[in-house]
Every structure is written in C-alpha cells, then in structure tokens.
Amino acid sequence: MEIVVAHDAAGVAVTAAAQVVELVRRRPTAVLGLATGSSPLGLYSELVRHVQGGLDMSQVRAFALDEYVGLPPEDRRSYAAVIRTHVTEPLGLDPLRVRVPTGIGDDLDAACCDFEDAIRAAGGVDLQILGIGRNGHLGFNEPGSLFESRTRVAALAESTRRDNARFFDRLDDVPTLCVTQGLATIMQTRTAVLIATGAAKAQALADAVRGPVSTQCPASILQRHPHAVVIVDPPAAAALEVNDRMLSR
Ligand code: GLP
Numbered sequence: 001m002e003i004v005v006a007h008d009a010a011g012v013a014v015t016a017a018a019q020v021v022e023l024v025r026r027r028p029t030a031v032l033g034l035a036t037g038s039s040p041l042g043l044y045s046e047l048v049r050h051v052q053g054g055l056d057m058s059q060v061r062a063f064a065l066d067e068y069v070g071l072p073p074e075d076r077r078s079y080a081a082v083i084r085t086h087v088t089e090p091l092g093l094d095p096l097r098v099r100v101p102t103g104i105g106d107d108l109d110a111a112c113c114d115f116e117d118a119i120r121a122a123g124g125v126d127l128q129i130l131g132i133g134r135n136g137h138l139g140f141n142e143p144g145s146l147f148e149s150r151t152r153v154a155a156l157a158e159s160t161r162r163d164n165a166r167f168f169d170r171l172d173d174v175p176t177l178c179v180t181q182g183l184a185t186i187m188q189t190r191t192a193v194l195i196a197t198g199a200a201k202a203q204a205l206a207d208a209v210r211g212p213v214s215t216q217c218p219a220s221i222l223q224r225h226p227h228a229v230v231i232v233d234p235p236a237a238a239a240l241e242v243n244d245r246m247l248s249r
Pocket of ligand 1: 035036037038039040065066130131132133134138139140160164
C-alpha cells in the first residue's frame with residue numbers, strides 16, 4: 001500500500017487525476033471504477049480540466065460502485081444521476097459504456113449477477129477510485145461485510161444514513177437498502193486509488209491503513225490489495241504514524 005500525503009485537498013485531486021490521465025493516455029479503452037460521495041469530486045473536476053486540454057475519454061468504460069435501492073436513475077439523489085452529472089457528461093464519456101448498478105426492478109439479485117458478468121466481460125477494472133466512509137466502509141460495504149462479498153443488495157448502516165442525509169430533505173427519505181459492489185469485487189481491480197480528505201476521515205483512514213485487517217473496518221482489506229494507493233490531505237492523515245506521513249509529496 002502506497003500512502004501519499006498531498007499538501008491539501010487540491011493536491012489530492014491533482015495527484016489522483018494524474019493516475020487516471022496516465023492510464024487513459026496509455027489505454028484509451030481503460031476500464032475505470034467510479035465512486036460517488038464528496039471525496040472524488042475534486043478529482044473529477046481536475047479530469048475535466050484535462051479533457052478541456054485535449055484528453056479524450058470517449059472510449060473509456062466505467063462501472064460505478066453502488067446505488068440506493070428504490071431510486072431510479074432519473075432521481076437527482078440517485079448515484080446514477082450523480083455519475084451522469086459529475087462524470088459521464090463533463091468528461092465526455094459514452095453513456096453506453098458507463099454502468100451503475102440498478103437499484104430498481106423485480107429481481108435485483110439477477111441484476112447484481114449481470115453487473116458482475118459485465119465487469120468480467122470488460123476484462124476487469126483497471127483503476128478503481130474509492131472514498132472511505134467514516135465507519136470505514138468501501139462503496140456501501142458496511143462494517144461486517146464479508147471479504148468474499150460480491151455485488152449484492154445490502155443494508156445501510158444507520159451512521160451512513162445519517163452521514164448521507166445531507167443529500168436528502170430528511171433522514172426518513174434516505175433509503176435503508178443499497179446495491180453495492182462487494183469487497184471481493186473491489187479487490188479484483190488492478191489498481192485501487194483511495195481518496196480521503198478532512199479530519200472526519202482521520203480515524204477511519206488510520207484503521208484502514210494500519211489497523212488489523214478486519215471486517216469491522218472494510219477498507220482495511222486494501223492492505224492485501226497488490227496495488228493500492230492512498231491519497232490524502234494532512235487532516236485526513238493526522239492519525240497516521242509519523243513514518244507514514246514521511247511519504248509526503
Ligand atoms: C458514500 C458512498 C461511498 C463513499 C463514502 C464517503 O456513502 N457510498 O462510496 O466513498 O460514502 O463519502 P464522502 O466522500 O462523501 O465522504
């Protein structure tokens with residue numbers, strides 16, 4: 001696991017974007033794993049700058065990590081809408097090559113299997129962008145999720161519902177279920193780039209990077225990923241050991 005402590009949140013975005021840009025230049029049909037939440041928004045904005053400067057992302061294929069059960073893609077609070085607004089449209093991705101797990105339908109289990117098949121058919125994810133929840137979740141793999149888990153319907157932790165209530169009018173409107181790629185799905189990506197900014201993520205990040213590998217902190221599984229890069233700002237790195245922070249650049 002490589003840990004990069006950037007100067008600030010803007011530096012996190014620039015450093016993470018550089019990884020994506022290098023991949024897309026080398027492989028224009030690269031397969032990206034997309035995260036939602038606030039953490040990757042700076043990275044996506046930085047990529048927009050590169051696209052405006054001539055980077056062509058029209059052949060990139062992408063799979064999003066998760067979705068709320070019950071929200072159709074037209075709903076602005078759905079992750080499908082977030083991906084469309086912050087990634088697909090501004091980066092000029094082909095909407096037919098961007099897939100978000102569906103949270104509506106009669107047979108979500110079958111849809112989850114199809115989603116896994118589609119990732120496999122694409123040859124797997126080259127670079128997975130990840131945020132981390134304050135409870136250490138990856139995607140919507142809440143504490144207790146199995147390391148062997150695949151894309152599935154899962155329950156949201158109450159703390160996650162409270163954290164995400166800011167995107168809804170009231171807490172009661174936050175769905176209780178989600179569809180999320182599993183931890184085993186995430187572990188099969190060739191490169192994983194975890195982004196964290198702000199003091200609220202410091203403890204989860206320290207648990208993920210230096211704590212025991214435990215289902216209580218799902219992100220700790222990344223310690224076993226063959227190529228995981230953790231890019232953070234100083235407040236998010238505050239609970240790391242001095243040795244880790246020495247890796248600053
Ligand atoms: C959300 C998403 C995750 C995201 C995390 C952190 O609920 N499901 O994929 O990484 O929680 O969100 P944020 O970046 O807004 O702190």
